[in-house]
Amino acid sequence: MEKRLKSRHFVNLNLNVRGLSQSATLLINERSNDLIQKGETVYKLGLGQSPFPVPEIVQEALRHNAHQKDYLPVMGLLKLREAIAEFNYRHQGLECTADDIMIGPGSKELIFILQLVYYGELIIPTPSWVSYSPQARIAGRHVNWVPTSEESEWKLSPEKLDLICRSDPDRPRVVILNYPSNPTGATYSEAWLKKLAKVARKYNIILISDEIYSLLDHNGDHVSIARYYPEGTIVSSGLSKWAGAGGWRLGTFTFPSNLKWLQKAMATVASETFTSTSAPIQYAAVTAFEDHPEINEYLHHSRRILKSLGNYFANRLRAKRITVPTPKGGFYLFPNFSVYREKLAAKGILTSFELCEAILRDTGVAFLPGMEFGRQPEELTARIAYVDFEGETVLKAAMNEYKNLPLTEEFLKKYCSKILYAIAKMEDWLDAL
Incomplete structure (x- = not known):
């Protein structure tokens, strides 16, 4: 009887968790790290982890x-x-x-x-x-x-x-x-x-x-x-x-x-x-x-960096006819690649999952398909977390060298170069479709 009861509870548990996989954000981070350990270059735009140090x-x-x-x-x-x-x-x-x-x-x-x-x-x-x-x-x-x-x-x-x-x-x-x-x-x-x-x-x-x-x-x-x-x-x-x-x-x-x-x-x-x-x-x-002045300054410059980088990334995507809302907070973009649907379909890419898989395989740029966030698989949306930069170095530069200066493209090229490389890789990939 005891064994039967245990088996029955196990089946009930499976009804709720059967088919669930590991959280997509954690999985893409682990996958990116595995590829890096194998010697591949990966631009980690998948996991939404703050790049900045704890104050x-x-x-x-x-x-x-x-x-x-x-x-x-x-x-x-x-x-x-x-x-x-x-x-x-x-x-x-x-x-x-x-x-x-x-x-x-x-x-x-x-x-x-x-x-x-x-x-x-x-x-x-x-x-x-x-x-x-x-x-x-x-x-x-x-x-x-x-x-x-x-x-x-x-x-x-x-x-x-x-x-x-x-x-x-x-x-x-x-x-x-x-x-x-x-x-x-x-x-x-x-x-x-x-x-x-x-x-x-x-x-x-x-x-x-x-x-x-x-x-x-x-x-x-x-x-x-x-x-x-x-x-x-x-x-x-x-x-x-x-x-x-x-x-x-x-x-x-x-x-x-x-x-x-x-x-x-x-x-x-x-x-x-x-x-x-x-x-x-x-x-x-x-x-x-x-309420500490050090934390207020930390937040002020964190916002400056994320706003400049988010707007720059969004504008580069729009230049490729990709629609994307201007980010107002955090460190995410949610672009729609549907303008390339016919060219992607010719390569057998029909879903947001296949889109992200192809970009990761061909360019090393890792981000997440829109279907992981509740969108329909055939909708060619994706989430990009623009966080692959050395947060402590960038924050110090914004607080000191650029304290009273705008965070221009020059700043981003100097301190967020990996993300700019990722953008260029994506652009080249789209141009080659």
């Missing part, structure tokens, strides 16, 4: 707290949660307390736990980050993809969201809104956010505002939708993108007070799974969320 003041805080070894509260270190509450008010005017905040080993884990504990339909725009939908599948939740258009820079339409919800207005729903966007680099205006907030309030939606790239808004103008839908918005953030600390695995959720029941349910699951986030990391993160 020195935050690194120093980690060194000073390496001795911290005790288990911390499931919700997170009180001092850190207080610092995040002040951070939220300083940057967005959001009024919250330490009691409204939960710390986890990456925002990715927190988003998954929320889907696990809340029985609701997941609504996400397409394209969207590669892990939202697989997480829902693992948790046994239904996913409703909302199509978006290139003309609207791939943004979630309030009208389409309303259309999905009106047929069953009382159904529990979770909407994930990620901006600046991975994979498109797009963001939302205040007017657009207000319209989305109105729809969310109308249907009592739980809205996860994934603002992990918020401090990398290229103009420093990010606005949280929590300003307009405070009662139903959970703000998700962390250190991985704006602080260059992806490997530290520290994420944050800020809950509205009326979703305390959901926060407690997530804490229960956390207590039985990851227990608490690494103690030295949490202590060091207090410094990251405090």
Whole structure:
């Protein structure tokens, strides 16, 4: 009987994970590294990892707290949660307390736990980050993809969201809104956010505002939708993108007070799974969320670099008749190669996957197909992460040599040459079609 029960549970588990593969972003990074180890030249534009170093003041805080070894509260270190509450008010005017905040080993884990504990339909725009939908599948939740258009820079339409919800207005729903966007680099205006907030309030939606790239808004103008839908918005953030600390695995959720029941349910699951986030990391993160001139300068120059590089890359793509929205934040482009459809088809390239495979094989430029982000396979879109440069060197140059100078093509050629080589390789490949 015991063996039969184990077998039955194994089958049930497979129903949720059967057919799932490793995260596409992690897989392309491992594949790129394998090719490099074999002696091949690879331009790593696949994994969306910040190229910049963790700010020195935050690194120093980690060194000073390496001795911290005790288990911390499931919700997170009180001092850190207080610092995040002040951070939220300083940057967005959001009024919250330490009691409204939960710390986890990456925002990715927190988003998954929320889907696990809340029985609701997941609504996400397409394209969207590669892990939202697989997480829902693992948790046994239904996913409703909302199509978006290139003309609207791939943004979630309030009208389409309303259309999905009106047929069953009382159904529990979770909407994930990620901006600046991975994979498109797009963001939302205040007017657009207000319209989305109105729809969310109308249907009592739980809205996860994934603002992990918020401090990398290229103009420093990010606005949280929590300003307009405070009662139903959970703000998700962390250190991985704006602080260059992806490997530290520290994420944050800020809950509205009326979703305390959901926060407690997530804490229960956390207590039985990851227990608490690494103690030295949490202590060091207090410094990251405090108001320090060094961090403000770090962010200012990070934005300058990413804006200049993103605009330059986008313009080079457009010169080849490839359509691509101008990135407004983060470090991603989402180009559409459909203008080359006939020439690509003549070479047997019919899908975005085949497109990326051919470019990697022929040029060494690695990026991800649009189908990994929820687009149809035959749509010739792709995500490019323009991060293959030595972040520490580039940041120092922007802070010193180019502190009061524009970051022109000369700067990019000097300090981001590998990405410019990748662009040239792609251009030559397209010209040869």
